[in-house]
Structures are given as structure tokens and as C-alpha cells.
Amino acid sequence: MFDTNVCMDNGAAVNVKERLVLIAEKLFAEKGFNSVSVREITSKAGVNLGAINYHFGSKKGLYLEVFRARFLDRARRLRGAFEKNLKKEKDSLEGVIRSLARAILCGPLTDEERTIHFKLLVREMAHPTEAFDLITEEALKPLLSSFEKALKEYLPALSEEKMRLVMLSVLAQILYFNFARPKIQAATGKTFDEEFKKALVEHIVAFSLKGIEGLS
Amino acid sequence: MFDTNVCMDNGAAVNVKERLVLIAEKLFAEKGFNSVSVREITSKAGVNLGAINYHFGSKKGLYLEVFRARFLDRARRLRGAFEKNLKKEKDSLEGVIRSLARAILCGPLTDEERTIHFKLLVREMAHPTEAFDLITEEALKPLLSSFEKALKEYLPALSEEKMRLVMLSVLAQILYFNFARPKIQAATGKTFDEEFKKALVEHIVAFSLKGIEGLS
DNA sequence: GTCTATAGCAGGATAGAC
DNA sequence: GTCTATCCTGCTATAGAC
Structure with missing residues (x-):
């Protein structure tokens, strides 16, 4: 029925994977890899805590994907x-x-x-x-x-x-x-x-x- | 008898407090505040884990002292x-x-x-x-x-x-x-x-x- | 002043229900 | 694919023996 990966966020439709990358690059740029936690990324992206490991294998995997x-x-x-x-x-x-x-x-x-x-x-x-x-x-x-x-x-x-x-x-x-x-x-x-x-x-x-x- | 704060390190006599500041500034410069742990600083300085809190109150206190x-x-x-x-x-x-x-x-x-x-x-x-x-x-x-x-x-x-x-x-x-x-x-x-x-x-x-x- | 031990918490990663 | 609960590690900071 609905593609559950897609949602509306600030007028831009992005799926979970994309949203994580978007939020993560902002935070990594601002504070550096070690000063950002996966908890901060996932909560700001409004997704589940496990999502980073599911989609990118690890926090480092997300960083490289950025x-x-x-x-x-x-x-x-x-x-x-x-x-x-x-x-x-x-x-x-x-x-x-x-x-x-x-x-x-x-x-x-x-x-x-x-x-x-x-x-x-x-x-x-x-x-x-x-x-x-x-x-x-x-x-x-x-x-x-x-x-x-x-x-x-x-x-x-x-x-x-x-x-x-x-x-x-x-x-x-x-x-x-x-x-x-x-x-x-x-x-x-x-x-x-x-x-x-x-x-x-x-x-x-x-x-x-x-x-x-x-x-x- | 001996001033236990003073020891020889690479030919330079420095006490524990100074050694901590010396090592800490190197590490803070290289990796940034959040990427350095007090364990790393104290072990590289060859001093006790509690020394930072004793001398500077906190890790942040040491950073400011730098x-x-x-x-x-x-x-x-x-x-x-x-x-x-x-x-x-x-x-x-x-x-x-x-x-x-x-x-x-x-x-x-x-x-x-x-x-x-x-x-x-x-x-x-x-x-x-x-x-x-x-x-x-x-x-x-x-x-x-x-x-x-x-x-x-x-x-x-x-x-x-x-x-x-x-x-x-x-x-x-x-x-x-x-x-x-x-x-x-x-x-x-x-x-x-x-x-x-x-x-x-x-x-x-x-x-x-x-x-x-x-x-x- | 210096040490050990540990409290107390936050981190990344994972297992398993749904 | 998504969620919750949890494991385990590592962190800062502190308490208390010496």
C-alpha cells in the first residue's frame, strides 16, 4: 500500500536511509565523528536506534556513506x-x-x-x-x-x-x-x-x- | 628527602601536574577534546588515573589549564x-x-x-x-x-x-x-x-x- | 599525594519479537 | 524493515585505603 520508507519531512520526501545520511553529515561536519553518537543521529532523524547498524553496518559505515x-x-x-x-x-x-x-x-x-x-x-x-x-x-x-x-x-x-x-x-x-x-x-x-x-x-x-x- | 613530584622524563624534570598538561595539550591538539580520554592522558603521562581530577578538578579543567x-x-x-x-x-x-x-x-x-x-x-x-x-x-x-x-x-x-x-x-x-x-x-x-x-x-x-x- | 576500586552513566552493537 | 530490550565496553568522576 504505502512505501513505509517514505515520509514527509520539512516538505522533502526521503526514506530512512537518506534521512540518516542527511542528518549524520550535518552532525559529523559540525562536531566531528567522535563527538556525535548514534543515539543523537537516530533521535534527530526520528528513526530507530538500530537503524544505523541495520542500514550501514556500523557508525563508521554511515560516515563513509556520507x-x-x-x-x-x-x-x-x-x-x-x-x-x-x-x-x-x-x-x-x-x-x-x-x-x-x-x-x-x-x-x-x-x-x-x-x-x-x-x-x-x-x-x-x-x-x-x-x-x-x-x-x-x-x-x-x-x-x-x-x-x-x-x-x-x-x-x-x-x-x-x-x-x-x-x-x-x-x-x-x-x-x-x-x-x-x-x-x-x-x-x-x-x-x-x-x-x-x-x-x-x-x-x-x-x-x-x-x-x-x-x-x- | 626527594620531591616526589619531580622526575626525569626525556631529560626534562617536570612534576606530575606539568607532565599532565604537556601530554594533554599534545593529545587535545591532535585529536580534539572529545576524542581523548583521561585514561589515555594519564597512562601516557605515566601517572595515576585519578590525577587529573585531583589536580584540575575535571578533564575540562585540564583542558582550560592547557x-x-x-x-x-x-x-x-x-x-x-x-x-x-x-x-x-x-x-x-x-x-x-x-x-x-x-x-x-x-x-x-x-x-x-x-x-x-x-x-x-x-x-x-x-x-x-x-x-x-x-x-x-x-x-x-x-x-x-x-x-x-x-x-x-x-x-x-x-x-x-x-x-x-x-x-x-x-x-x-x-x-x-x-x-x-x-x-x-x-x-x-x-x-x-x-x-x-x-x-x-x-x-x-x-x-x-x-x-x-x-x-x- | 598517590593509588585501587568502583560507582554511575553513555557509548556502539546485537538479538529477537513483530 | 522496524522496534525494544539488552549486552558489553569504555568513559568520567569519586571514595577511601595507604
Whole structure:
């Protein structure tokens, strides 16, 4: 009669498995793997305590599923947006930087998705688990090699080593502005609204563009 | 006869309380508060399980003591080094940036101290606890206002808002290069030795200097 | 001050009814 | 597939011997 896996939650129909992944990634991003309990996940998802072990085998299995099912999808959308931006932007170094910054900060991700995405990423970078290789191979390498290839067109003389450092400096700012919101708010006195985010994008583009040009 | 609080550990004489703080800050930095147990701390410190509650009241008390006794001391040394560098450096914007970058990355802290310091800082920025206010008021604000004051001399036209963003961009890179070592190593193929660290300093100085100049 | 023992609780995982 | 009840482990914190 009814598909008992499906229910209405905030207007979005999702089954139990999906709901667990959705709630879990929020909590894992916010507090880290060890600071989240299966009891918290299941109660917030409104499902049974045993559901995680039934569907994913273990808490760790759910954590990995978050990356397989959600993180990688977002990473692909980010990379797609970057490459689409590249074609639209004017043919310049600034165009390349702007394409990346816009893809990540104004791109296909909602504000909440972006927060989750980069908090998960930073956590894995600081304290790698089994998900680290997956992220590196399937998400970071493809995006960074696209970026590197685009940069090389305008900076043919820049050594590969400097190129890597440049990409890390840009990444550092993007990750930091997403990760350290409490500090950013304390330092600037601003709330993280759309206007402020746009100012951040402009800042990162301007700062990084000159920084990169200065190295060549 | 003997002071039973004192023992030799790797050549350094420290009492039980100090040993606990020393070991605890390493573990808290590496894994985060919730992922470290008092059993792990006491056993690695070679002291009794009850010692933490006896000396600090609770695990949280020990965590706060890490910041009061160790973090703030390092922060003061960092700020002192920055201001000392400022006097020695040539009178220029580059001198200001270099003073900060050198203070933090080649300054009074050992490599291990720097790793611990900035991992603790990033954790508090991402997920503030009671220690956050302490850090902000006693460590970050003093250093950043020194930096801001020095910058203003060479960039009188730069708005306060842009100044704040600049400082955050510089901080972002420093934090990231200290926090995301696994990723940095994966991306560059380098080990984190002295030579590589020097290259990182040079990179951050060069990248940020041009980035800042471009904004004025 | 330092130790052992243990209280008291929360964690992940599982078994078995429905 | 879902639920409840429960096992067992590990946690923080404390009490009390020495």
C-alpha cells in the first residue's frame, strides 16, 4: 500500500536511509565523528536506534556513506561549475581565479551545503580516516588538476612547486572562511549573510590574483 | 628527602601536574577534546588515573589549564617576536608582513610547539568552548591589533574592513599550512622538514605582500 | 599525594519479537 | 524493515585505603 520508507519531512520526501545520511553529515561536519553518537543521529532523524547498524553496518559505515553518497556528488558539481565558469569568463588569469572562487563560494552549493562540505574536508585533512583517500583521489585531485591546467596557460613560467603552493594558498582562504565563522564574525563584527559572502569572494579573488601575479 | 613530584622524563624534570598538561595539550591538539580520554592522558603521562581530577578538578579543567598555562605563554612569545622583528626589519610594508610571517613560522616556537599551538587555535575557532574568549581577548586581539597598527602606517588609505580581511587571509594560510599537513604532503610530495618550511614562509610572504599591495 | 576500586552513566552493537 | 530490550565496553568522576 504505502512505501513505509517514505515520509514527509520539512516538505522533502526521503526514506530512512537518506534521512540518516542527511542528518549524520550535518552532525559529523559540525562536531566531528567522535563527538556525535548514534543515539543523537537516530533521535534527530526520528528513526530507530538500530537503524544505523541495520542500514550501514556500523557508525563508521554511515560516515563513509556520507562521503560516497553526498560529498563526492557535491565535489563533482563544484568541478562542473568551475569548468563552466572558465568557458564564460574572459580569457585571463583573473578569469581563472574568479572561476574557481565563484564556483566554490557562489557556485552550485547552497550556503549550508558549502559549510558542511568544507568542514568535512578540513576535518579529513587534519585527521585523515578511510575517507581521506576517496576525497583526495575523487574530489581534490580532479579539481586541482583542472585548476592547475588553467593556471599554466597564463603562467607558463611558474614552476610546478610554486603552482602547488599557490593552489594551497587559495584553498586555505576558502577553507578558512568557511570553517572559522565564529572567529570571522568576532574579527569583523559582520554576520555571514549574502552581502558579506560576496565581499569575501571579491576579497579572495583580488588578494589571490595579485599574490599569484607577483610570483611569476 | 626527594620531591616526589619531580622526575626525569626525556631529560626534562617536570612534576606530575606539568607532565599532565604537556601530554594533554599534545593529545587535545591532535585529536580534539572529545576524542581523548583521561585514561589515555594519564597512562601516557605515566601517572595515576585519578590525577587529573585531583589536580584540575575535571578533564575540562585540564583542558582550560592547557590554554591558561601553555597557550597564552606561547601567544605572548609570538607577539614579542613580531614586535622585535618589526624594529629590525626595514621600514616597509614587506617588512611588516615578513615580521609576522617570520614570528609565527620561524619564530620562538619549535616546530612541535607551532603545530600544537595552531591546531588548538583552529579547533577553538571551528567549535568554540570556554577557552575561546580567553584566546580571543588575550592572544588574538593583541597580536592582530599590533599587526593592524603596523600595516596602517604603510596603507593609510585601506579601509578597516579590508584590513581585517587581509589579516584573516594571512592567518588562513598560516593556520592551514600548520593544520593540514597530511594534505600538504599529499599535494606537494614533500616532507615537512626545515627546508620545506622555509620555502613555505617565503611563499606566504611573497603571495600576501602582492595580495595586499594590490588592494590599496 | 598517590593509588585501587568502583560507582554511575553513555557509548556502539546485537538479538529477537513483530 | 522496524522496534525494544539488552549486552558489553569504555568513559568520567569519586571514595577511601595507604
